[in-house]
Amino acid sequence: MKTLVLGLGNTILSDDGVGIHIARRIKEKLPGIDVIEASAAGFRVVDEIIGYDKLILIDSIRTKNGQPGTYYKLGIEEFKTTLHHSSPHDMNMFDALELMKKHNAHLPKEIIIYAIEVENTFTFSEQCTERVERAIPELTALILKEQFRHDKI
Amino acid sequence: MGTKVTIDPITRLEGHGKIEIFLDDSGNVENAYLQIPELRGFEQFCVDRPVEELPRITPRICGVCPMAHHMASTKTVDAVYNVQPTETAKKLRQLVYDSYIFEDHMLHFFFLGGPDFVVTPSAPKKERNILGVIAKVGLEIGTRVIKTRREIRNIVTYLSGRIIHPVGGLPGGVSKGLTEEKRQEFLKIAIDAREFAQESIEIFNNIVLGNNAYVDLIVGDIYKHKTYYMGLVDENNKVNFYDGKVRVVDPDGKEFVKFGAEDYLKQIAEHVEPWSYMKFPFLKSIGWKGFKEGKESGIFRVAPLARLNVSDGMATPLAQEEYERMYETLGGKPAHNTLAFHWARLIEALYASEHIVELLEDKTITSPDIRNIPTETPTEGVGIIEAARGTLIHHYKTDEQGMVKAVNLIVATVGNSAAMSLSIAKAAKALIKNGKVDDGLLNMVEMAFRAYDPCMACATHSLPGSTPLIINVHDKDNSIVETIRRD
Numbered sequence: 001m002k003t004l005v006l007g008l009g010n011t012i013l014s015d016d017g018v019g020i021h022i023a024r025r026i027k028e029k030l031p032g033i034d035v036i037e038a039s040a041a042g043f044r045v046v047d048e049i050i051g052y053d054k055l056i057l058i059d060s061i062r063t064k065n066g067q068p069g070t071y072y073k074l075g076i077e078e079f080k081t082t083l084h085h086s087s088p089h090d091m092n093m094f095d096a097l098e099l100m101k102k103h104n105a106h107l108p109k110e111i112i113i114y115a116i117e118v119e120n121t122f123t124f125s126e127q128c129t130e131r132v133e134r135a136i137p138e139l140t141a142l143i144l145k146e147q148f149r150h151d152k153i
Numbered sequence: 154m155g156t157k158v159t160i161d162p163i164t165r166l167e168g169h170g171k172i173e174i175f176l177d178d179s180g181n182v183e184n185a186y187l188q189i190p191e192l193r194g195f196e197q198f199c200v201d202r203p204v205e206e207l208p209r210i211t212p213r214i215c216g217v218c219p220m221a222h223h224m225a226s227t228k229t230v231d232a233v234y235n236v237q238p239t240e241t242a243k244k245l246r247q248l249v250y251d252s253y254i255f256e257d258h259m260l261h262f263f264f265l266g267g268p269d270f271v272v273t274p275s276a277p278k279k280e281r282n283i284l285g286v287i288a289k290v291g292l293e294i295g296t297r298v299i300k301t302r303r304e305i306r307n308i309v310t311y312l313s314g315r316i317i318h319p320v321g322g323l324p325g326g327v328s329k330g331l332t333e334e335k336r337q338e339f340l341k342i343a344i345d346a347r348e349f350a351q352e353s354i355e356i357f358n359n360i361v362l363g364n365n366a367y368v369d370l371i372v373g374d375i376y377k378h379k380t381y382y383m384g385l386v387d388e389n390n391k392v393n394f395y396d397g398k399v400r401v402v403d404p405d406g407k408e409f410v411k412f413g414a415e416d417y418l419k420q421i422a423e424h425v426e427p428w429s430y431m432k433f434p435f436l437k438s439i440g441w442k443g444f445k446e447g448k449e450s451g452i453f454r455v456a457p458l459a460r461l462n463v464s465d466g467m468a469t470p471l472a473q474e475e476y477e478r479m480y481e482t483l484g485g486k487p488a489h490n491t492l493a494f495h496w497a498r499l500i501e502a503l504y505a506s507e508h509i510v511e512l513l514e515d516k517t518i519t520s521p522d523i524r525n526i527p528t529e530t531p532t533e534g535v536g537i538i539e540a541a542r543g544t545l546i547h548h549y550k551t552d553e554q555g556m557v558k559a560v561n562l563i564v565a566t567v568g569n570s571a572a573m574s575l576s577i578a579k580a581a582k583a584l585i586k587n588g589k590v591d592d593g594l595l596n597m598v599e600m601a602f603r604a605y606d607p608c609m610a611c612a613t614h615s616l617p618g619s620t621p622l623i624i625n626v627h628d629k630d631n632s633i634v635e636t637i638r639r640d
Contacts, residue, residue: 099295124198
């Protein structure tokens with residue numbers, strides 16, 4: 001089974017880059033797996049995942065009253081709640097996936113989303129805020145363990 | 154104090170951008186504005202980095218049009234080092250850039266603007282999406298869009314590395330050339346893309362122009378503004394995305410000014426409002442006269458229709474034919490019809506595909522002479538390019554070591570910020586009467602907004618979020634009395 005780890009976000013916009021930071025750590029631990037990082041949305045994200053059987057997507061999220069650094073494991077049905085899946089001039093990722101399915105594209109049958117609550121996505125910086133920074137090794141370890149049965153951090 | 158109607162397009166990113174509509178005491182629209190919060194610290198982020206890193210950093214500003222920033226930045230770094238790319242490098246840059254424009258415009262027409270245009274304007278909400286578009290145009294066309302985009306994107310990927318984070322541009326040239334084998338392969342793709350661009354215009358003719366309801370909207374007053382227009386033109390005043398001079402025409406279509414990149418600060422100033430972090434560019438010599446259209450107001454528009462309005466035509470034959478037909482249908486030049494941005498976008502896509510074919514038919518494009526090595530001490534430079542969404546300006550200053558000391562960007566969506574507010578106000582005025590908010594407001598305002606293909610990611614220097622549209626109708630005490638929402 002062909003698996004892709006996709007880190008979404010922007011590494012120069014503080015916490016926005018958290019998904020990519022985690023994806024990079026996973027790649028360090030497991031150099032053999034496919035990892036892509038993307039600062040993109042909607043249709044442009046779907047372009048990246050064609051041809052894979054399983055997708056592990058890591059992204060930032062902001063929910064009402066959510067505490068920065070908290071992380072969640074989500075299913076495809078909750079797609080619309082994360083930050084990067086659609087944009088003002090783009091379709092959301094869910095619609096893009098539906099469209100590609102209609103055209104018989106080889107899309108992942110299994111999609112797992114890990115999302116971290118973020119605090120600051122408005123300031124240009126390569127550093128995440130403290131609480132988000134602390135969550136990075138924790139969530140990296142969790143994903144390695146849950147998805148790759150890899151316990152050594 | 155009157156009533157306030159709020160349309161919040163990106164509520165999940167708190168405070169990330171919204172449309173404010175202010176009503177007067179009798180419940181009619183007084184004005185409407187687009188509000189964007191600020192992203193902080195881009196200049197500080199860039200300062201003291203080597204300037205040649207900016208073509209790799211600036212594409213990260215925006216997840217939607219990284220190529221536009223990459224190319225604008227590459228051209229700016231050329232200017233900073235006072236080095237010109239070789240002829241072959243210029244051709245390769247244009248090949249990549251036209252491919253980006255083609256791919257972006259086609260995506261917008263079919264999948265993003267399509268729900269407004271291909272599905273009828275009054276279609277139920279559940280059909281106003283991409284699946285509704287496919288139901289209308291047929292699965293085969295959908296497959297064609299996906300296939301053509303993928304193939305054209307392969308050209309960009311080959312020459313620029315990853316499409317999302319391009320690395321092809323270097324001061325004085327490009328990092329990778331084209332082999333004869335690849336030239337032949339890409340030429341086939343380009344010929345196919347050109348054919349598809351023509352078919353897409355046919356689809357527009359049949360579905361949009363063949364429907365009186367659409368034609369009425371396009372030519373109707375709700376979506377019309379008499380403004381100045383701005384765009385790059387070549388030495389023959391033909392549309393050019395990559396290079397040339399910036400030409401501005403007045404609302405009567407007469408050339409107002411033509412200037413080179415280095416003079417942008419003499420021609421463009423930015424108005425600031427206390428209620429928005431987004432700036433409102435205007436023509437300096439006319440001045441800021443408020444959110445007003447007409448010759449007396451310095452507001453201008455950029456992007457596809459503006460580019461066609463400032464030009465004397467298209468540099469390729471098929472696009473020129475369509476250019477003439479569009480102006481004939483719309484009653485002459487300049488066309489002030491905001492919804493004609495969609496039409497102009499298709500004509501530009503056709504031009505881009507024809508130009509890609511021309512570039513690839515030229516065997517000299519495979520020359521290995523792809524870079525002039527910079528030899529001068531870096532100082533300051535301005536680079537201007539036409540992004541899919543309008544004129545994009547980068548301006549850098551460095552010290553003698555080439556370390557960045559100052560950065561200024563005027564991004565494409567911001568170029569249309571004042572005009573977008575005008576358009577939203579006009580649509581709102583037509584649909585809100587005596588405090589009664591028409592149910593069609595959401596669709597109509599969205600259509601005004603979407604014709605410009607605005608990129609909040611760029612405008613705020615942020616990445617895009619999701620886009621539910623919310624209209625909150627506030628009474629005089631500022632309490633919400635009605636909410637309309639589309640997710």
